[in-house]
């Protein structure tokens with residue numbers, strides 16, 4: 001257990017699926033970034049760690065630990081991916097909404113085309129449920145004791161189900177716009193994002209494909225190790241952690257990870 005309360009808070013958010021990022025802190029009443037004209041004291045992302053800002057917010061415990069090892073005083077900030085998407089496109093229409101134990105569910109009319117059930121693909125902390133998926137709903141009690149309830153003004157007798165806006169469907173029906181194509185010298189921030197992305201994808205891999213997918217993840221991440229964008233120990237820690245969570249036996253995980261990493265590192269030379 002870490003003694004760093006800020007790191008502890010960041011890990012706690014991540015444990016609940018909320019993506020975090022490190023922002024500057026206050027020192028002597030001023031922003032630790034050191035700029036006299038800082039516009040957002042103790043609130044803006046630390047560029048050395050997250051050059052692409054909120055886009056790099058993550059729930060990866062290894063990445064988070066690495067950030068706070070570098071900047072123990074950093075304040076944890078939460079990414080509001082949905083707000084970001086709305087700013088990028090347009091606000092979501094008025095529709096039925098449910099307050100859950102740790103967030104919110106927005107209900108939309110079925111778009112006449114099946115959407116994949118995804119976790120985190122739309123944005124950090126944003127899950128999508130369509131045919132074959134389900135959500136816990138009004139009347140249920142979260143383990144925190146919170147009761148799921150309609151948001152004020154968003155009950156079925158107050159608003160109709162809205163159609164999902166075109167931009168939302170567009171994002172849910174096109175392939176991931178940021179494929180993993182490591183360059184010779186990928187940026188550390190990019191590498192950290194790739195690490196988090198591999199972790200996320202692994203956790204969504206169906207049983208039966210997990211060993212193959214673990215091998216692929218090790219291969220891809222091995223290329224980052226070769227260019228020193230990621231440390232071997234960090235990558236191994238993430239992969240072993242995910243393997244354990246997926247129920248892959250340790251001796252099997254060790255062999256798969258080692259061969260994937262070896263091949264990935266070799267391919268980069």
Ligand SMILES: [Zn+2]
Pocket residue numbers: 024031032033034035038039040041042044
């Ligand atoms: Zn500042």
